[in-house]
Ligand SMILES: Nc1ncnc2c1ncn2[C@@H]1O[C@H](COP(=O)(O)OP(=O)(O)OP(=O)(O)O)[C@@H](O)[C@H]1O
């Protein structure tokens with residue numbers, strides 16, 4: 001925790017005055033208390049990173065306060081001010097967990113040195129904490145990008161070339177195609193690995209908030225700005241910032257963003273100081289940004305500035321061959337992460353999964369498999385475990401065997417019937433097969449029944465009878 005706000009407690013007004021001046025000048029927020037109970041009240045009401053307490057105050061003493069702080073919020077660093085004469089007190093303070101002590105009358109430099117030391121230590125702690133978090137996240141998100149299909153190989157090629165640079169990348173693709181996954185992969189494969197990767201969704205946050213989130217503001221910049229806020233650009237300094245759904249960024253903010261990208265510096269709202277930032281931008285959109293540019297909803301100059309390296313992610317239906325790989329991968333993940341037994345798919349299921357159109361792309365596949373794996377009692381998942389797909393009419397006639405296609409169609413038709421009520425299902429279904437089959441063969445033979453009977457391997461008379469009973473229209477247009 002970096003030191004931002006400091007509580008100073010001393011019953012001597014001159015000391016309070018000197019400390020508040022000196023600390024405020026260094027940019028800290030300072031609150032002053034003239035005695036122990038005031039200090040305790042302030043401490044409980046606000047959040048401080050450091051407290052500088054006089055050891056000798058009427059009523060609640062600095063040592064008492066120290067104990068209370070240690071009890072309630074041990075992470076707050078406490079510096080005790082003691083009179084030079086009483087070394088014993090200093091020792092006692094340290095024993096009770098004070099961070100450090102200074103002796104009065106003191107030199108402001110001594111306090112500076114303590115704060116500096118604390119800042120450095122907190123930076124290290126913060127860094128360690130952040131690295132740990134990031135490692136954890138990295139581990140969790142060691143979500144390799146799965147896929148070997150041509151369009152994915154194109155993606156890997158660009159990714160490999162662009163990741164090590166600082167180039168701005170614009171990732172496009174339908175929802176659920178892995179834009180965020182690719183954005184992270186770019187960061188983790190860049191020299192910025194180990195520095196923050198921050199994401200912000202421009203569509204999910206209202207305009208005014210989005211500006212604050214990105215650029216931050218100074219205390220008092222507007223009503224309600226009671227504390228300084230550090231924006232994502234500053235937080236991501238040295239790392240990467242993922243601007244998701246960039247197409248939804250309001251025009252005014254686009255102008256501000258463009259300036260930041262060009263100048264490589266930001267200005268917090270309510271401040272006139274510019275702060276240099278070194279941030280790599282990865283943006284993503286599932287809209288046609290060019291169309292938005294035409295409609296004057298997206299700045300053309302910003303579009304070109306962002307679109308330095310475009311990466312286009314294919315829809316899942318454009319890379320159906322990757323589906324078995326993805327299925328295997330997600331099954332393994334559910335198994336490992338959710339204590340679900342290891343599961344597989346029947347061939348028929350795989351064909352169903354391969355023929356569905358997946359409007360929600362990989363995310364939909366992932367969720368669908370998770371649900372099926374959690375709910376199915378069987379070790380091998382069958383099409384029945386995917387009722388949503390069976391009912392959907394977006395199962396397309398994709399590659400896959402004729403049998404599996406028919407099987408899928410049949411399953412979905414039957415799902416809509418009350419099978420218990422039927423008594424001639426076999427004939428009904430076979431007739432539905434026969435009619436198109438005979439029609440197609442007759443088309444191919446241009447109505448030549450002799451030839452058609454040969455191809456079908458049935459008797460000419462049988463064919464003639466079937467044409468009658470099935471009511472096949474022989475007229476050709
Ligand atoms: N190629 C892939 N390999 C493995 N997992 C993937 C792949 N693509 C996407 N995923 C997974 O699918 C889910 C959705 O991916 P992601 O959030 O990156 O999509 P997105 O394109 O950002 O979607 P949206 O536009 O809806 O935000 C995530 O759980 C992600 O891990």
Ligand SMILES: [Mg+2]
Nearest residue numbers: 176179180244
């Ligand atoms: Mg996303």
